[in-house]
Amino acid sequence: MLKFNDVTVKFAGLTAISGVTQTVPEGVIYSIIGPNGAGKTTLFNCISRFYTPAEGTIEFQGTDLTRLQPHQVIGLGISRSFQNVELFSGMSVLDNMLVGLHPKLGHNVFSVALKLPSIRKTEAEARSKAADILEMFGIGRYADEKVGNLPYGYQKMVDIGRAIMVDPKLVLLDEPVAGMNAAETEKLSRLLLRLRDEMKITVLLIEHDMSLVMEVSDRIMVMNFGQKIAEGTPAEVRRNPAVIEAYLGEGESDAAA
Numbered sequence: 020m021l022k023f024n025d026v027t028v029k030f031a032g033l034t035a036i037s038g039v040t041q042t043v044p045e046g047v048i049y050s051i052i053g054p055n056g057a058g059k060t061t062l063f064n065c066i067s068r069f070y071t072p073a074e075g076t077i078e079f080q081g082t083d084l085t086r087l088q089p090h091q092v093i094g095l096g097i098s099r100s101f102q103n104v105e106l107f108s109g110m111s112v113l114d115n116m117l118v119g120l121h122p123k124l125g126h127n128v129f130s131v132a133l134k135l136p137s138i139r140k141t142e143a144e145a146r147s148k149a150a151d152i153l154e155m156f157g158i159g160r161y162a163d164e165k166v167g168n169l170p171y172g173y174q175k176m177v178d179i180g181r182a183i184m185v186d187p188k189l190v191l192l193d194e195p196v197a198g199m200n201a202a203e204t205e206k207l208s209r210l211l212l213r214l215r216d217e218m219k220i221t222v223l224l225i226e227h228d229m230s231l232v233m234e235v236s237d238r239i240m241v242m243n244f245g246q247k248i249a250e251g252t253p254a255e256v257r258r259n260p261a262v263i264e265a266y267l268g269e270g271e272s273d274a275a276a
């Protein structure tokens with residue numbers, strides 16, 4: 020589904036990603052892990068076209084993303100959530116979900132202002148879809164609540180729900196459980212499996228919570244200092260000496276546990 024071909028990203032004098040080549044198969048939960056500053060978010064930013072690699076290509080179902088604009092990437096069926104929740108805190112949960120659909124609807128200002136029947140129908144469908152997703156995420160009862168009034172874990176759920184509104188084929192989630200408590204993390208891990216199994220969405224996940232990563236991932240790529248140092252199933256990655264060293268070197272022993 021997604022192919023990184025020798026991707027290198029540079030910022031002034033710093034090489035943030037160096038020659039990463041990897042294929043991500045369709046229909047999986049694929050995690051990218053590695054110590055702080057390893058280049059994980061930079062890789063996401065290249066997929067969603069905030070950054071352009073200095074070298075290499077990124078193919079999504081045969082299309083080279085590095086030649087596209089960000090909105091064209093969304094049009095191909097790729098959406099994302101961000102490391103920090105980016106919601107409109109004064110708006111309701113439901114309205115925030117509808118904002119997720121904005122890149123897809125593409126209505127012109129006049130048809131929206133005139134509330135043409137076609138727009139009303141689309142809006143009704145969008146509302147019903149948003150309500151279904153909120154229900155699936157277990158936060159349906161908060162649909163009319165202001166997002167800013169919800170606990171952080173629920174806001175994060177809304178953020179991810181919004182990324183699902185566009186019916187993506189691939190969703191990029193950047194540290195979705197950061198700041199969540201144990202119960203919320205458990206809920207989210209079940210949700211990730213449902214995205215894969217019921218909605219047939221391929222999930223690309225950046226996450227520091229190793230127990231979550233080991234539990235839900237089909238495959239894992241490990242990065243350190245901008246390079247891919249390992250790739251494989253959770254069991255393979257867990258016993259890879261380079262991975263153990265990268266994490267132990269940082270004072271984290273979770274990967275080796």
Ligand SMILES: Nc1ncnc2c1ncn2[C@@H]1O[C@H](COP(=O)(O)OP(=O)(O)OP(=O)(O)O)[C@@H](O)[C@H]1O
Pocket residue numbers: 030033035053054055056057058059060061062
């Ligand atoms: N816009 C930028 N300008 C300059 N340097 C950048 C920029 N974005 C990222 N970097 C640098 O690139 C390197 C990789 O950063 P990146 O955020 O991709 O790491 P990460 O693996 O996602 O880390 P974390 O787990 O802490 O989020 C870091 O050294 C970072 O400081």
